[in-house]
Amino acid sequence: MEKLVSPKVTKEIVERYGFKFSKSLGQNFLIDENILYKIIDGAEISKEDGVIEIGPGIGTLTQVLAERAGKVVAVEIDKNLLPILEETLREADNVEVIHQDVLKLDLHGLIRDKFEGKPVKVIANLPYYVTTPIIMKFLEERIPVSSMVVMIQKEVADRMQAKPGTKDYGALSVAVQYYCEPRMITKVPKSVFIPQPKVESTVIQLKVLENPKVKVKDERLLFDIVRAAFGKRRKTLLNALSSSNLGLDKEKIKEILSKSNIQEERRGETLTIEEFAYLADCIFAYRGQK
């Protein structure tokens, strides 16, 4: 089978099948071989690995993943792409296409049934309208994958990697860095897609940590605090936390911040994950005493 990753071959297939790109499904197909190999090489896959690909499109990445990985399960929501995938992946007998919305899939069950204990990695040129929900589903549901190499909107990648005290640092940075170590693989211009998206992209690797970066007594409380701290970015931590729904008045927050060695006039965007975790455990301990 001819390599799909070129403007000529992609256009030929799309036209032959009368396929219409759906904006609402985030369909921007990759047509640049250089970027394709940056994604594949960045994912460091071997024949020992299983791969979950989200949104194979016409099978551009899938074709090459099939050559490198032991097994590939590709999850595609658009039924109009199924006949195309049947043709383009005809020779790849280690690929299974599942017609589903990845957000509705039982991923624990899928890994158990399809990969027989193989290490599993996620690789995708993600549909931008659901990038964060898809990534957070894998992380929050603790889906046993060792890494995710994903092409996403540049701004979202910047936020995922941002460090405290920078403008991009926010609740998403804390959530992603709680579960993973992010690494930028490459920047991607708009010109490598058909049709061209409105935004620039980045390929990022999220190496999933064996244990979350910090240990906390109550994970939900940690993220309630993070959301409260960033929900009111302009406010000091004291004001942001005492006007949130944590159920603690200003005096109590003052006392807890002082105990945590965090100055009350700091803003949420300056706190490290370790500081958020310490604060969460102080609030947890206080609630326990009540």
Ligand SMILES: C[S@@+](CC[C@H](N)C(=O)[O-])C[C@H]1O[C@@H](n2cnc3c(N)ncnc32)[C@H](O)[C@@H]1O
């Ligand atoms: C950016 S395109 C990438 C296509 C192909 N992998 C490529 O690189 O050319 C995103 C793909 O994800 C599919 N998709 C969109 N939402 C999805 C969802 N919720 N579950 C599974 N696939 C989805 C789209 O139909 C499309 O094929």
